Amino acid sequence: MCKVIKQLYAQKGLATFTEREDAARFFGNRDLWESFIHPEDKPAFAKAQYQLEKGKTIRQQYRIYTKAGEMKWLKGRCIPTLDENGKLVRIDGIIEDITAEKKYMDQIEYLATHDYVTNLPNRRKFERELKTFIRQMKKDRGSLAVFHLGLNRFKEINDTLGHDVGDCLLQCIASRLKKFVTPDVMLARVGEDELAICFLSLAHINECQKLAAALFQEIEKGITIDDFSLYVTATIGISIYPHDGEDVKTLLTNANLAMRRAKEIGRSDWQLYSPLMDSETYKSYHLEKGLRNALLQDEFFIEYQPKVHTNSREIDSIEALIRWNHPEWGRVSPENFIPLAEETHLIIELGDWVIENVCKQLQQWKSQGLQTVPVSINVSSKHLLKRGFVEHVQQTLAHYNIDPSFIEFEVTESSIIQYEEHVKKVMDELKKIGVTFALDDFGTGFSSLSHLKDFEFNTLKIDKTFILHATDKGKQQAITKSILYLAHALNMKVIAEGVETKEQLAFLQKHECSFIQGYIISQPAAPQKIAEYLKRRFL
Incomplete structure (x- = not known):
């Protein structure tokens, strides 16, 4: 030897x-x-x-x-x-x-356990190390915290400026966050725009708050890449061992739930995991499941809310509002199921159902000898982008013998901003046959004067958030006055949504807002109630 x-x-x-x-x-x-x-x-x-x-x-x-x-x-x-x-x-x-x-084997192992863009450990490596940390904490009867961090607007930067810029941005952020890494702290990239950090011996909420603030501070510093000045924010969800889970899967799942909850509340925010989030996720899952059967089970119905002349109170038009009566939870708020329908693309089927039933209802009112008025229908960008949408509208109108001028589609700026050219083409085709369009929730999204000029909307709807503070002397009132002035200058029909008080009504009358919609006139009502309104004509 x-x-x-x-x-x-x-x-x-x-x-x-x-x-x-x-x-x-x-x-x-x-x-x-x-x-x-x-x-x-x-x-x-x-x-x-x-x-x-x-x-x-x-x-x-x-x-x-x-x-x-x-x-x-x-x-x-x-x-x-x-x-x-x-x-x-x-x-x-x-x-x-x-x-x-x-x-060679070490190189293979490194490639298998690290992200090639940032050189940070990947999800597989993070889960393996977290498992080791949990064993150590179980032995020492200690605690640890898992921070799940999502970068806001990263996908938009990737799509608009290219993946090279996106990669450089990730590398810069990873480099900044590496300052937190110690033998007791592990940082990893666990998704396209998501990072995870594990801190040993960290449980108190004040410590979490300080660390979240420190992470935000590093991430939100300005970054310049190829002459592009970039500014990104982050959202953080936190779960703590053993309080929020005693294994890798549970801790990561709960931290991710907390992050998504923080995004719902507002970007550049953080949230500690709460068991209530599980119940919300459970309900969301079952709502999605129920949403797919709701059309077949005839669980949807439509309520209508009148829009009237501000001074005379004569009914000018009506807005159709879809409602869902869930067999287990009763009436489900549109704020809960409409975003879900958007995500699952069921919004297209829902939109078709609304158009069909509105035309059927108009035919029924007409057969009752009522003097009908135009009905507005909320339509999503996904519905407008559907191939054959124009033809479907024409066929439905013809089937129920409805004049196109009795249909108005309400769209929001946020729904059209990514597909402006295509949406404008669809709108132009429908306008030619007499359908009108309203710009809904004006002032709350990506409000652009060019949209008013290029799309030539027939109606402008002022969002209820402005009407709520219209009587307060401040910026909200000034903005509301400006919108009214702008609409008059462009010869647009303008409707104020969410009018509830006499003071709001007096303000709108004073500044010559021609039409109003809200509880001060009527809540959304069943078709039978609307039939009574149409007989009276004035509310």
């Missing part, structure tokens, strides 16, 4: 002795070889030597340092020979330099 060792040293440059030094030195000093071994590998090496002395063949891998200080990996196989008294008299073995092989 000594001969093998000496040859290996001579071939690989591992020699710490000259060829004149006899291998007998190793027999005379069993600790000599151990002195070359990496300190971390010495306990395992000593244990193997003990087994060798007992007559057991050993296979082991360990590191040694050369005379030049270079580290090498060795793989050894040693076969002992014992005499009749069980005493070790001979060792035969082979030692192989596997440094290159080890480097």
